[in-house]
Amino acid sequence: MTSILVRAASMLGGGREDLRIRDGEIASRGSLTPERGETVIDADGLVALPGLVDLHTHLREPGFEASETVLTGTRAAASGGFTAVHAMANTSPVADTAGVVEQVARLGEEHGYATVRPIGAVTVGLAGERLAEIGAMARSRAAVRVFSDDGLCVADPLLMRRALEYVATFGGVIAQHAQEPRLTEGAQMNEGALSGELGLAGWPAVAEEAIVARDVLLAEHVGARLHICHVSTAGSVDIVRWAKARGIAVTAEVTPHHLLLTEELARGYDARFKVNPPLRRDEDVHALRAALADGTIDIVATDHAPHPSEAKECAWAEAAFGMVGLESALSVVQHTMIDSGMIEWADIARVLSQAPASIGQLEGYGAPLAIGAPAHLTLVDPAVTRTWSTTDLRGRSSNTPYTGRELPGRVMATIHAGTITVSEGDLVDPAVLGMTERG
Amino acid sequence: MKHLLSTRDLDRETAVRILDIAEEMSRTAARAVRKLPTLRGKTVVNLFFEDSTRTRLSFESAAKRLSADVITFSAKGSSVSKGESLKDTAQTLEAMGADAIVVRHGVSGAAELLAHAGWIDATIVNAGDGTHEHPTQALLDAYTIRSRRFGDDARGRDLAGLRIVIVGDILHSRVARSNVWLLTALGAHVHLVAPRTLLPSGIATWPVIVHESLDDALATAPDAVMMLRIQSERMHDAYFPSEREYAREWGLTAERATRLGPDTMVMHPGPMNRGLEISSVAADSPASTVLDQVSNGVFVRMAVLYLLVAGESQEES
Numbered sequence: 044m045t046s047i048l049v050r051a052a053s054m055l056g057g058g059r060e061d062l063r064i065r066d067g068e069i070a071s072r073g074s075l076t077p078e079r080g081e082t083v084i085d086a087d088g089l090v091a092l093p094g095l096v097d098l099h100t101h102l103r104e105p106g107f108e109a110s111e112t113v114l115t116g117t118r119a120a121a122s123g124g125f126t127a128v129h130a131m132a133n134t135s136p137v138a139d140t141a142g143v144v145e146q147v148a149r150l151g152e153e154h155g156y157a158t159v160r161p162i163g164a165v166t167v168g169l170a171g172e173r174l175a176e177i178g179a180m181a182r183s184r185a186a187v188r189v190f191s192d193d194g195l196c197v198a199d200p201l202l203m204r205r206a207l208e209y210v211a212t213f214g215g216v217i218a219q220h221a222q223e224p225r226l227t228e229g230a231q232m233n234e235g236a237l238s239g240e241l242g243l244a245g246w247p248a249v250a251e252e253a254i255v256a257r258d259v260l261l262a263e264h265v266g267a268r269l270h271i272c273h274v275s276t277a278g279s280v281d282i283v284r285w286a287k288a289r290g291i292a293v294t295a296e297v298t299p300h301h302l303l304l305t306e307e308l309a310r311g312y313d314a315r316f317k318v319n320p321p322l323r324r325d326e327d328v329h330a331l332r333a334a335l336a337d338g339t340i341d342i343v344a345t346d347h348a349p350h351p352s353e354a355k356e357c358a359w360a361e362a363a364f365g366m367v368g369l370e371s372a373l374s375v376v377q378h379t380m381i382d383s384g385m386i387e388w389a390d391i392a393r394v395l396s397q398a399p400a401s402i403g404q405l406e407g408y409g410a411p412l413a414i415g416a417p418a419h420l421t422l423v424d425p426a427v428t429r430t431w432s433t434t435d436l437r438g439r440s441s442n443t444p445y446t447g448r449e450l451p452g453r454v455m456a457t458i459h460a461g462t463i464t465v466s467e468g469d470l471v472d473p474a475v476l477g478m479t480e481r482g
Numbered sequence: 483m484k485h486l487l488s489t490r491d492l493d494r495e496t497a498v499r500i501l502d503i504a505e506e507m508s509r510t511a512a513r514a515v516r517k518l519p520t521l522r523g524k525t526v527v528n529l530f531f532e533d534s535t536r537t538r539l540s541f542e543s544a545a546k547r548l549s550a551d552v553i554t555f556s557a558k559g560s561s562v563s564k565g566e567s568l569k570d571t572a573q574t575l576e577a578m579g580a581d582a583i584v585v586r587h588g589v590s591g592a593a594e595l596l597a598h599a600g601w602i603d604a605t606i607v608n609a610g611d612g613t614h615e616h617p618t619q620a621l622l623d624a625y626t627i628r629s630r631r632f633g634d635d636a637r638g639r640d641l642a643g644l645r646i647v648i649v650g651d652i653l654h655s656r657v658a659r660s661n662v663w664l665l666t667a668l669g670a671h672v673h674l675v676a677p678r679t680l681l682p683s684g685i686a687t688w689p690v691i692v693h694e695s696l697d698d699a700l701a702t703a704p705d706a707v708m709m710l711r712i713q714s715e716r717m718h719d720a721y722f723p724s725e726r727e728y729a730r731e732w733g734l735t736a737e738r739a740t741r742l743g744p745d746t747m748v749m750h751p752g753p754m755n756r757g758l759e760i761s762s763v764a765a766d767s768p769a770s771t772v773l774d775q776v777s778n779g780v781f782v783r784m785a786v787l788y789l790l791v792a793g794e795s796q797e798e799s
Contacts (some may be wrong), residue, residue, distance in 0.1 A: 358587060
């Protein structure tokens with residue numbers, strides 16, 4: 044493996060430095076002289092971040108390859124600066140056995156664009172009736188540590204209690220999709236004055252908050268860890284803040300789209316803005332930003348949810364929930380959190396790399412870019428802006444909600460395990476990557 | 483005006499103009515030859531994803547009286563991808579030369595999508611979308627109220643100062659939504675009556691007065707009382723305890739009907755559940771406008787098609 048010299052990158056909390064990457068590790072830092080045959084990346088003006096880690100990605104394979112595959116999803120991830128993604132379990136077959144999670148992890152390794160950590164289902168077939176073989180998935184080659192029925196809530200309180208206890212046995216964590224199912228039957232958008240006017244069935248905030256409240260109390264009662272997926276309401280933020288103050292082992296994520304977009308976008312019935320949990324009010328957006336800034340919310344996770352165009356080009360109630368987000372995540376977080384002065388780039392390293400790696404127990408990721416650390420690295424140009432369009436996407440689906448918006452920042456290079464996956468702002472060809480395209 | 487998707491954006495002038503044209507159309511009904519040549523050579527497609535015989539017949543009749551070619555397409559419940567079929571069906575119909583598409587769909591926003599998704603260029607008339615809006619129903623209700631109240635002196639008038647009480651399942655009613663915006667634009671005071679379970683969230687932001695007791699609302703001496711149909715699927719989903727309790731609390735019973743003032747209209751968009759939201763005594767009384775609403779529906783829909791479809795060709799000529 045040839046070595047890579049990253050020149051004049053802006054280091055977090057410091058000045059400009061050169062970095063040499065060799066054998067998949069950061070070999071040296073400082074003021075370095077190029078060596079013969081070395082690949083040189085000019086990082087003047089670019090911020091060096093530890094490779095980003097997403098705790099909430101839908102890769103759709105196996106089963107829904109029309110929307111995304113492990114290959115196309117990890118290409119989207121790399122182009123957004125991600126070096127590791129956690130693949131949600133709602134595939135077909137569901138990732139509820141060791142066989143499925145090993146297959147997904149292996150596909151990620153073969154393609155080489157990012158590390159793929161499968162998330163195991165909590166219940167068999169996501170049916171919410173009996174526990175999946177959590178131990179087998181934890182002990183498999185995929186070494187699953189995060190379990191979730193995402194897309195569906197583990198609604199049965201007894202089953203949730205057992206899951207929290209049983210997963211703790213294997214050092215894992217449950218990532219709960221907090222949605223009380225009876226309160227959200229047929230739900231289409233945030234419940235409020237606008238849903239009443241548009242005649243769309245409401246998804247009330249209380250349906251999320253009731254589950255968050257129940258589950259933090261259950262986690263406290265059984266002494267287990269709990270992670271809350273895509274927190275979307277100001278009320279949920281209050282409950283998580285209360286739980287943390289009380290010492291309950293809870294972590295929480297927010298999506299980029301919930302940091303920026305509001306329910307008003309439903310007004311034209313354009314189903315690109317249909318997502319679960321739904322876009323909420325302006326007050327919720329501001330509460331979520333404040334919670335991310337003060338640490339109540341630990342991480343940003345994309346909930347990248349690709350769908351083919353026919354699942355979105357239809358009447359609102361018939362359209363699928365979800366939006367793609369890997370390619371745009373860093374730009375949206377820069378726009379909402381950094382450019383607004385609420386956090387700094389060092390916080391980005393925390394909320395998009397270190398903390399998600401820690402929650403997912405993903406070793407070697409999220410660490411500071413120190414000598415000897417694995418070379419997972421994202422170089423971002425914060426000074427550019429672009430008008431977002433579907434041509435900025437690299438996955439298989441185009442259901443982005445940001446088309447036409449001015450977004451700042453661009454990932455100019457991504458290095459995954461010492462290999463350049465994104466160079467000069469675009470993906471490196473699979474052949475150059477030295478991997479075989481078996482997808 | 484290119485499309486009629488909702489009454490939300492109709493201003494007073496436009497609404498009065500539609501009602502006045504409908505009045506003109508009603509005159510033609512009295513003639514020996516009832517057909518007008520206005521839409522000769524134009525194709526109007528009725529695209530019905532939901533069963534609604536009365537609305538479909540009313541639009542068919544309106545288009546035919548204007549001499550349009552009429553195609554009716556019942557696309558109810560395609561089992562494949564319903565969404566795809568909405569786009570494909572609309573494009574197919576436009577390829578066949580549809581100038582206007584009258585669409586009825588079970589999903590809120592379907593008409594808006596056809597008008598603005600960029601799939602087709604045809605004029606879209608919303609004939610009811612999910613629980614969102616049903617603008618021609620509201621227009622025919624306004625027309626009925628105006629002509630009952632003002633008779634031959636109706637032309638050019640709005641409904642300023644009239645008090646209209648709408649009773650029942652506001653939450654799921656596209657008729658109620660369209661009426662609230664339209665009647666308000668025409669200057670009427672709209673009162674809503676329903677149990678809280680059947681009121682939409684955010685009702686406090688609507689330009690209406692809400693009552694939880696029908697008797698309180700009737701005591702305001704309204705000019706019209708509009709009873710909404712209770713759909714059978716609501717009866718088993720805990721919106722109210724039983725049909726008997728609903729009829730007792732929010733139904734226009736015979737006893738309540740006798741308490742109405744002599745000039746208070748009794749309205750219903752049909753089809754009626756007699757004995758549930760409305761008693762036969764009320765439905766069949768001289769105060770009832772139910773059949774007027776049906777005949778006025780044709781005139782109002784003629785007016786809408788005339789404005790949207792013929793307007794364009796007049797500009798060309």
